[in-house]
Amino acid sequence: MRLLAAEQGLGPAAAAAAVAVSRQAWLLPGRQLQWAGLTSSASRSAAAAAAAASQSGSTGGGGSGSGGSSSSSSGAKLKAVPERIGFIGAGQMGEALIRGFLKARVSSPGKICCSVRDFDRQDALERIGIGSIFGDATEGGSEEVARFARIIFLCTKPQAMPEVLEALAPHITPDHLVVSIAAGITLVTLEEALGEGARVVRVMPNTPSLVQSGASAFCLGRHATQQDGELVETLLSSVGFCIQVQEKQMDAVTGLSGSGPAFVYLMIEALADGGVAAGLPRDTALALAAKTVAGAAQMVFSDDETSVLGMVHPGVLKDRVASPAGTTIEGLAELESSGVRGAFIRAVKRAAARSKELAG
Numbered sequence: 001m002r003l004l005a006a007e008q009g010l011g012p013a014a015a016a017a018a019v020a021v022s023r024q025a026w027l028l029p030g031r032q033l034q035w036a037g038l039t040s041s042a043s044r045s046a047a048a049a050a051a052a053a054s055q056s057g058s059t060g061g062g063g064s065g066s067g068g069s070s071s072s073s074s075g076a077k078l079k080a081v082p083e084r085i086g087f088i089g090a091g092q093m094g095e096a097l098i099r100g101f102l103k104a105r106v107s108s109p110g111k112i113c114c115s116v117r118d119f120d121r122q123d124a125l126e127r128i129g130i131g132s133i134f135g136d137a138t139e140g141g142s143e144e145v146a147r148f149a150r151i152i153f154l155c156t157k158p159q160a161m162p163e164v165l166e167a168l169a170p171h172i173t174p175d176h177l178v179v180s181i182a183a184g185i186t187l188v189t190l191e192e193a194l195g196e197g198a199r200v201v202r203v204m205p206n207t208p209s210l211v212q213s214g215a216s217a218f219c220l221g222r223h224a225t226q227q228d229g230e231l232v233e234t235l236l237s238s239v240g241f242c243i244q245v246q247e248k249q250m251d252a253v254t255g256l257s258g259s260g261p262a263f264v265y266l267m268i269e270a271l272a273d274g275g276v277a278a279g280l281p282r283d284t285a286l287a288l289a290a291k292t293v294a295g296a297a298q299m300v301f302s303d304d305e306t307s308v309l310g311m312v313h314p315g316v317l318k319d320r321v322a323s324p325a326g327t328t329i330e331g332l333a334e335l336e337s338s339g340v341r342g343a344f345i346r347a348v349k350r351a352a353a354r355s356k357e358l359a360g
């Protein structure tokens, strides 16, 4: 059994560092995950997640420097990506990624271009310093993006993808890497639309990427190289946790971590409502609710004698909160009798099923 840092006579800072080191040792790169369905790169990503959680709030700093290295959300040094990056569509998720990349300094405004359809998007991008803003992707924008950038993120709605892919296809060369974040749109659809040999990666990010706390999964197309995978991993790791999965798992990822932030916001809102109902002012209730959710999530990545792969089972943590004949068990009983557990399971399954439907 490992000695706790405190038992070794270390102060709080050294103790924290020792815990981080022991966690990293537990999650050494290359350590094989035992869980089914996760690829080997998952072990690197799980280590990043554990480290990220142990350093909550660390973001790699603001600003928009270029070149050199940057910090991932885990605090690890990342190389800034030298390739120019294009975005086709920059709404909620596209802008979250752009802002996240800039905050992490993995790219810089001069190395990013966007094709946008609306004036409000153009204004929003200009405000964060993006200078190369082209028009609608179906009206010349995609050609300009392909000329400017070697990595092209497709960030339009799935329903808009057929026309976007059709407009982009003639301009894709073997030098381009195309990264789609569209829910449901499969690698085969992307590859067939973009033409033989197109290097494609399918990603499912989520909006907390904006604050370097994203959770993303990706899978590689037939012609994407290992370097392409590493490049995408570098970009996604700069804005949070990232894991490589098999494509057949992407709908489940979409239902869980893609849509999941909305489910959690609903939970935070409801918790805050409960606080108000119990007598708290709204702002106090909301702050307590959100901090409770963030802290509870962080605890899953804490290191103790029960942790596996840097994670403590939430059931163990739940039991530690609930005192015999106390307050928590009363609340838990209410949640269970209301079917909340089943509701979350069904919500993820339904969102995953919708992702599959979007494939067409």
Ligand SMILES: NC(=O)C1=CN([C@@H]2O[C@H](COP(=O)(O)OP(=O)(O)OC[C@H]3O[C@@H](n4cnc5c(N)ncnc54)[C@H](O)[C@@H]3O)[C@@H](O)[C@H]2O)C=CC1
Pocket (backbone or CB within 6 Å): 088, 089, 090, 091, 092, 093, 094, 115, 116, 117, 118, 121, 135, 136, 137, 138, 141, 155, 156, 157, 158, 160, 164, 181, 182, 183, 204, 205, 206, 207, 258, 259
């Ligand atoms: N919102 C989220 O939390 C997540 C979204 N996604 C995926 O990201 C994609 C975008 O979703 P959102 O950002 O939520 O949608 P959004 O509607 O906020 O953004 C899409 C943007 O694409 C633009 N657009 C549409 N057609 C265009 C064209 N021909 N040329 C240039 N721009 C065009 C729209 O004007 C809009 O600004 C979707 O495919 C979705 O499945 C993936 C993960 C999470």
Ligand SMILES: O=C(O)[C@@H]1CCC=N1
Pocket (backbone or CB within 6 Å): 183, 254, 258, 259
């Ligand atoms: O709601 C949607 O369809 C997108 C995909 C995942 C999150 N938002």
